[in-house]
Amino acid sequence: MPPAPRKTPVSRKPTFRKIYESDASGRPRRKTTPRKRSTKKKPWPVWLKISIAALLLVLLSPFYYGYVIKGSSSTWRWIRDIGEDPNYRTYSSFDIKIPRGYGIHGIDVSYYQGKIDWKQVKTMKEDDVKIDFAFIKATEGLFKVDPYFQRNWREAPKAGVICGAYHFFRPQKSGEWQAKFFLQTVKIEAGDLPPVVDIEELNDVTASKMRVQLAEFLNYIEKKTGVKPIIYTGLSFYKDYLQGHFDEYPLWIAHYHQPKLKVSKATNWHFWQHSDKARISGINHVVDFNAFNGDSLAFDNMLIKRTNF
Incomplete structure (x- = not known):
């Protein structure tokens, strides 16, 4: 038998990666990558664990977020109010400026505001401002009944809003007949605000004729209810045609977007309509405030304590 061929020895590959570099003489030298040493993690100190747990407990607490939100809100309010008159600042919820120094606020509504969610109206509040009362349009002239009056007159008190009804006066019509029409429409009860007559226009009659008809309306309402009605009017109309003629009656004066109502201290005013652009929850249109x-x-x-009819 011929001799078995010799096996060529196979060179084994090194078990580690070789990196060759040249030394100063030009001969290659071998460099091995050092093995990584395993490092054992040290446990966290107890005090650090306790500190992290306490921090998480604070951050996850609803009281913490309430404090942060309240602080942030106050800071933002302070920044936003820079430069504003502190006695006449903006209330973002109502989207108007509201004069300070008054603790009781209200609105007046008619068919213009449409269907109102009175529960939302009552629950709306920003700082110390909320809706305490509402004047609701009932009638106009001799024949017009506000289409939303009965609903508003029924639903607003259910929500806890104190109400008063008003009549839009037409001085070219009989004041007494307008008063009768108003009382036929409105059922006034104890706890209501006094009835209101809204006089804003002369309607092509003289000022003296307007005052005669207005006096008839006021006298008839007071005679039948035992309550002095409130007169609503604009500041200019009051100064031009009413001042000095009906001073014994409580006044509700419209004078918009001013920090103060510009009337003399002797003026017998009880309500001030200071804005016609308020935004109120539950109402889809702007509202008088x-x-x-x-x-x-x-x-x-x-408020009316009792009625004579």
Whole structure:
């Protein structure tokens, strides 16, 4: 038998990676990559664990977020109010400026505001401002009944809003007949605000004729209810045609977007309609906003205690 061929020895590959570099003489030298040493993690100190747990407990607490939100809100309010008159600042919820110094606020509505969610109206609040009362349009002239009056007159008190009804006066019509029409439409009860007559226009009659018809309306309402009605009017109309003629009647004056109502201290005003652009929860249109001139005791004294009919 011929001799078995010799096996060529196979060179084994090194078990580690070789990196060759040249030394100063030009000969290659071998460099091995050092093996990584395993490092054992040290446990966290107890004090650090306790500190992290306490921090997480604080951050996850609802009281913490309430404090942060309240602080952030106050800071933002302070920044936003820079440069504003502190007695006439903006209330973002209502989207208007509201004069300070008044603790009782309200609105007046008619068919223009559409269907109102009175529960939302009552629950709306920003700081110390909320809706305490509402004047609701009932009638106009001799024949017009506000289409939303009965609903508003029924639903607003259910939500806890104190109400008063008003009549839009037409001086070219009989004042007495307008008063009769108003009382036929409105059922006035104890706890309501006094009835209101809204006089804003002369309607092509003289000022003296307007005052005669207005006096008829006021006298008839007071005779039948035992309550002095409130006169609503604009500041200019009051100064031009009413001042000095009906001073014994409580006044509700419209004077918009001003920090103060510009009337003399002797003026017998009880309500001030200071804005016609308020945004109120539960109402889809802008609303007139009012302030009462007095404290809660004075407001309670204005409410009807009993009626004569």
